[in-house]
Amino acid sequence: MVITLLDGLRFAKMVQAGAQHLSANAAMVDALNVFPVPDGDTGTNMNLSMTSGAKETEQSKQPHVGKTAEAFSKGLLMGARGNSGVILSQLFRGFSKAIAGKQEVTAFELAAAFEAGVQTAYKAVMKPVEGTILTVAKDAAKKAVSKAKSETNVIAVIEALVEEGQASLNRTPELLPVLKEVGVVDSGGQGLLLVYEGFLAELKGEALPAALAARQDMTDLVSAEHHKSVQSFMNTEDIEFGYCTEFMVKFEADKLSKNPFSEDTFREELSGFGDSLLVISDDEIAKVHIHAEHPGDVLTCGQKYGSLINIKVENMREQHTAITGGNPNAEKPADKARYGVVAVAMGAGVADLFKSIGASFVIEGGQTMNPSTEDIVKAIHDSHAEHVIVLPNNKNIIMAAEQAAEVSEASVTVIPTKTVPQGLAALIAFNPDGDEEANKKAMTTASAHVKTGQITHAVRDTSIDGIEIKKDDFMGLAEGKIVVTNDDKMTAVTALLDKLIDEETEIVTVIYGQDAAEAEVEQIVSYVEEKFPDTEAEVHNGQQPLYPFIFSIE
Incomplete structure (x- = not known):
């Protein structure tokens, strides 16, 4: 079988197969964790991240490969959990940018996109370590590009990607002594290879080698919990902006010629319509979440730049009544504070401890369930503060927190706390009357001294x-x-x-x-x-x- 051009519909099927193959083997990837502690969650994190990305491609259903890849990238970005999930999202963020605007891609363009993804991922990691998912991605992409110089068949190029990915994965113990000592290959690299193997199986029309398990749709769960938490602190009569409005703007050249798009300008335009605003954009699309009283005005504003897709408008007053039973004594929201502190904690007592010393919002998560980028973004918004400080309290959550800070509309500082004691020490050092830089310095210093x-x-x-x-x-x-x-x-x-x-x-x-x-x-x-x-x-x-x-x- 020969495939010389890859379109969006076929790429979407590749993504679905990659996600399914990873899901079926997530427990195996978890078991590759180097430390024998009960928090081997690389497979879980990558699986949840891929599930989020795959859902977006499933909804896009279009032949334009650039747009399909962009939908995949955005889904990965918002669903990214743990370091492995964040790195995976960055690999395909660079990938999607490399083929943006293309209806179809050749074998060489596809291989080059994998290589562009590697460059983006390496830049996103402060101190890249060889012998990890980064190395597997780099070696596999390099081999794919080399193959594509003399081969026009997409299948042959992906075969080279998988073949070298496996060889590189097998070499990871030679690059990371701790892997060799324990006798395992890198878990993140294994997860990535499973995705690539799923890609190849779909292209060749072959069945995946492992039986698939039913997967829970985490994106819907996250959204439901977010809206529940928002409404539980409101009276129906006090919900100033009653409609949760979400949509995407697919940019159109003729409209952009009259109204050049700027993310900052668009965000400023929308800010007058409501609160809880989130805008994410690239060259092809903008994604919007806002609580507004007149959603029609919001949608009209978006139409200046292109056509609207994936529109969802929900009446929060009705949702609130359904959830709270119309309780007239529900607590009213506080005025917007100068500072908010978001902490990640596992255990009700640990959460209470953070709240008792000043955390305004605690996300449940930790060793066995890292919160996603979207979880953290929503917590930042729900903190209802001008400036939000995030305490990840786990080394595997720091990258997701930093990514959340980048896409959030709020002013956010991430204190890179790796443990609960570091987070508590940092929070004790927090001064609600201090400026942002002084707090960042004091909290970072305090966390390092415990x-x-x-x-x-x-x-x-x-x-x-x-x-x-x-x-x-x-x-x-x-x-x-x-x-x-x-x-x-x-x-x-x-x-x-x-x-x-x-x-x-x-x-x-x-x-x-x-x-x-x-x-x-x-x-x-x-x-x-x-x-x-x-x-x-x-x-x-x-x-x-x-x-x-x-x-x-x-």
């Missing part, structure tokens, strides 16, 4: 940094690195504390989770007070899963 310890259990046998680990052993992590392991929980706890506490330590905060017993907490406090008499111990019930104990050392 040490984090965590206790969890191993999900498999492995060996890391010379430490032999058995499945179900208790592991002690210091600053994210496994430093102790033992089949007895409390032995692991005391060994970890011995490594974390020094003569300069003043306070040890114990945040205990769902799997911790009261007697164990009391034992820890006694141990700290007896062995380190100059150190004070504080205790909080975090109710977090998977990690019975989190320690903040200050």
Whole structure:
């Protein structure tokens, strides 16, 4: 079979197949996580990200490959979860820009688009690491371009992409020693290869090698929860802008010649019609979300630049009545604050802890479920503040938070906190009367001066940094690195504390989770007070899963 030109309809089918193949094997990708901790979520994050992108291509249903790729890119962007999901979105963001405006692409143009995606992804990562998804994407794209110089068949080029992707994936343990030590290939690279394999299977008309599992539509769930949270703080009579209005503007050349499009200008035009405004655009399309009282005026404004598609207008007053039962005593929204702080937390107690020291909005998420870019964007809007500070509190959420900051209309600062203790320390340093730069500096500095310890259990046998680990052993992590392991929980706890506490330590905060017993907490406090008499111990019930104990050392 020979395919010399690829159109949007066929590319959309490729995306669907790639998403399905990844979904069917997401658990396998999760299992490739280097650390044997119960948060191996690379497959989950990439799967949810691809699901979001695939949904957009399914809705586009058009032969224009540039527009289909752009829809895919936007879906990936808003659904991106974790570092792997964000990098995946950046790969196809560059890809889509490379073929923007094209009705069809040749084999060489397709290969060049993969290479353009690699360049975009590398730029998006502050410190690119070889032996990861980036390397697999780079090597595969390079081989595809080389093949396309002498081959016009799209199938042959994608075969080269997959072949070199597999070879590059097999080489990742040679580039990252930790992969070699554990005996696995890179999980993100494996996820990307699954997507590419899905592309190839669709082009060749072959069945995917794995049975597919039913997938939950996360995008609809996210939207439903967002609107529920917005309405729960309103009286029907107090909803100033009653219609949640979403649509996309497909730019038209004749209209742009009369009204040149500027995202900033368009955002300013729409801001007068309502609130909760979000505008995302590129050379071909603009996506709008706004709460407006007169949605017709909003749509008319958009029509100046092109035709309207994917229009959705919902009456929030009716939704509010349905959800709250028309409760006349519902709490009224506060006036727009100068600052809002969005924190990501796992565990009701941890969430309450952040709220008690000043967080205005807490997103549920963490090790096993990273919030998406869209989740964070909506939290930023729901904070209803002029300037919003985001505390990711997990290294896998930082990139999604930074991406959310880029697309949000609000002024946003991301403090790159990697742990709950870092986030709490940063929030304590927050000054609601200070300026943005001073707060950024103070919060970043405070987060760097706290040490984090965590206790969890191993999900498999492995060996890391010379430490032999058995499945179900208790592991002690210091600053994210496994430093102790033992089949007895409390032995692991005391060994970890011995490594974390020094003569300069003043306070040890114990945040205990769902799997911790009261007697164990009391034992820890006694141990700290007896062995380190100059150190004070504080205790909080975090109710977090998977990690019975989190320690903040200050």
